[in-house]
Amino acid sequence: MSVWKKAAKAHQKSHKERHQPEERKHLGLLEKKKDYVKRAQDFNEKKETLKLLRKRALNKNPDEFYHHMINSKTENGMHFEKETEAEDTPEQIRLMRSQDLKYITTKRTQELKKIEKLQAQLHLASVDHSVKNKHIYFTKNLDKDELKKKKLEQLSKKELPDVNLDDLAEAAKKKKHLYNELAKRINREKELSVIQQKIEIKRHVENRKNVLPPKRVRRGNRTQAPVYVWQYERKK
Incomplete structure (x- = not known):
């Protein structure tokens, strides 16, 4: 019987809903039945969600530990998120947006070469290049008393070299400048390394869109890149 009803209704005229009358346009859009159905479904979904959340809040143990409580707090009954350190510095954001990977790699290579050059300069600066005098005594025909006398004569004749304090101060200043520059270069290379990673x-x-998205194991910060784990994919 239901089949005959459907067949009879197939040739019926479809009645359209009336449009908004001209004299009621100032009241807004006239809601149709399909609009009411969507609005009712949305209202009921939100109602059920609030009901479920209220039930979970009543059944929750306030002494139970959960990981998000480390980054959140409650003050006067209001829930707040704790301010966490930004993952990227303004300079890192600017470089990642304006430059590509080749530029970052090139600049990092240049910094590494400059660091090696500065380390070589500091290594050479720490070496004492002054020639030390050596006195060789031939004791074949000399006894102990004569040998001792010769040594005393040599020590009395030996004079201390003249030391220029200005040169020492200038050398110390140059060495300190090299160390400061080396520290800046090392910090710069570390920042470029983090940006590159x-x-x-x-x-x-972004390139692996056809497979499941990777899982982030560790959140990145200013000194290290984030860590992701991809699902194992079997090679054909």
Whole structure:
């Protein structure tokens, strides 16, 4: 019987809903039945969600530990998120947006070469290049008393070299300047290394769109890149 009803309704005229009358346009859009159905479904979904959340809040143990409580706090009954350190510094964001991976790699290589050059200069500066005098005594025909007398004569004739304090101060100042420059170069190379790792990981994440998204194991910060784990893919 239901089949005959459906067949009879197949040729019926579909009645359209009336449009908004001209004299009621100032009241807004006239809601149709399909609009009401969507609004009712959305309202009921939100109602059920609030009901579930209220039930979970009542059944929750306040002394139970959960990991998010480390980064959140409650003051006067209000829940707040703790301020965490930004993952990227403004300079890292600017470089990652404006430059590509080749530029970062080139600059890092240049910094490494400059660091090696500065380390070589400091290594040579720490070496004492002054020639030390050596006195050789031939004791074949001399006894102990004569040998002792010769040594005393040599020590009395030996004079201390003249030391220029200005030269020592200038050398110490130059050495301190080299160490400061080396420290700056090392910090710069570390920053470029972190930026390079972040760009490479971002490219790996974006290029693998056909497989499941990777899972982030560790959140990145200003001194280290984030760590992701991809699902094992069997090679054909």
